[in-house]
Every structure is written in C-alpha cells, then in structure tokens.
Amino acid sequence: MTHARSKTVPLNGSPDETESAFYEALRHGDIEELMACWSDDDDIAYVRPSGSRLLGAGAIRDEFTAVFAKGPVVLRRMQVNRVLTLSSAVYSVVEQLRLTQPTPRLAVLLVTTVYHKTPQGWRMVVRHSSPGRLPAAHVIDTPRPALLH
Template sequence: MHRANAPAAALLSSPEDTEAQFYEALQQADLSRLMAVWSDEEEVSCVHPGGPRVVGLGAIRAAFEVVFAQGAISVHPERVRRVQTSETAIHQVLERVVVEGNGGSGGQQCAWVIATNVYLKTAMGWRMVVHHASPGTAHDIQEVIEEPATLH
C-alpha cells in the first residue's frame, strides 16, 4: 500500500479533483490512491465494461486488484458532461483507452468506454459513490444532442 497517498484524499475539494485522482490512479495502477476517492457509504457501486455490478468497498477493491494485476490502464477522460448540485455531481465521460496492438506490429489502438461517475460531497470532501462503465465504439465520439424545443 502507498500510505503516502492517503492524506491527499482529504484535499478533494471538487468533483473534478476527485475525478482527476481516480483517472490518475487507473493510469498508475495505484490501488490505494484509487480507493481513497471512494465514499465509505455502504452502497457504493462499480460496473466495469461488460461486467456485473460490484457493491461495497471490499468488493470494489477486489475487482480493481484483478484489473491492476494486468497492469495500469491508459485511460483518458474526454468529453465530460457535468450536472451538479451543492451535494451531488454526475459526470458522463467518454473514456479513450489506449491498448497495445496484437501481433508483431506493436502499434496502439484506441478503445472507447462510456462512463457515468457520481460524486457526493462529504465531510472529507467530494467522494465517488458510483462508477458505471459500458463498452463504447468510435461512433460514441459523436454526440446526439437534442436542440431545445421552441415554444410558439
């Protein structure tokens, strides 16, 4: 464990800070840092692309231990859409995941994931309560946005 990262959790003064710490932890395969962003609420949950819902800090830690056993994740949040109140923030994120190409080419490829991250404001700052990630495609780079209805 990297105890040195634990105090940084108290500095999560905004949902954006918490999200940045979450993605940095994924990029570094730093389980302690990753777990520091989670709330201690009983019903915290995580869904990895194509996986089941994982509920509770112990189960989430175990799930990320399995993920990190294969190494760090080169994931880059893009096109974040935010909805926020004084106590809750919901971020919809298009994640670009860089994966090493198969075969002798050694090239890199991008995979896309659509994630929803939910944060609550707690006495210890903003903490993650939900990370729900679904497989995406290159088409998800395009957004379908409904134009506001005009009243006549």
C-alpha cells in the same frame, strides 16, 4: 471502513479534484489512492463494462487490484459533461483506452460517475462503465481508408 489519509484526494476539494485524483490513481496503478476517491458508504457500486455489478469497497478494491495486475491503464478522457448541485455531481465521460491484451487495440467506454459531498469531501458512490464507440474522426491511431476514385 475508513481510508488512510489520501495524498491526492483533498478533504475540502471539488468533485473535479476527486475525479482527477481517481484518474491519476488509475494511471499509476495506486489502489490506495483509487480507493480513497470512493465513499466509505457500504452501498457504493461499480458496474463493469461487461455489465456485472460490484457492491461495496471490498469487491471494488478486488476488481481494480486485478486490473492493475495486468499493467498500466492508459486512457484518454474525452467529451466530459458535468452536472453539479450543492451535494452531488454527475460526470459523463467518454474514455478511450489503449488495451494490450490479448492484442493491442483501442477500446471506448461510456462512463457515468456519481459523487456525493461527504464529511471526507467529494467521494464516488457509483461508477457505471459501458462499451461504446466513437465516430472515426474521434478515434486516435486509426488508419484512414484509401480512396477508390
């Protein structure tokens, strides 16, 4: 499978540029740009926050198409940690999402993304998302409890 030439994922860019392009695609609901961030390898994998694993570009495309059908993805990246080598990069990120369905609320995901340097540039090969939580001091829009004293 080959992707059309991406507008935002550079051919000879850095893993940071691919990571940024992925989050821009999420924000704009652009499935073509999002898929351009992934490797063409048949063995790419996405582990959903529910714990189920999707293998291959077709399954990943279907998943994110369904996500985009629910409306914009509003999130804030926090606590980004990177491990880089010459041919791979691993990003560990805390994402805070603003959900609107079934009721408005905030959710936290702990995300690990693996990038490989390919002939097309740095591309995602694995993304693993798990539910998480932050200490109250890091959560936005959370009312503080009243003092009892």
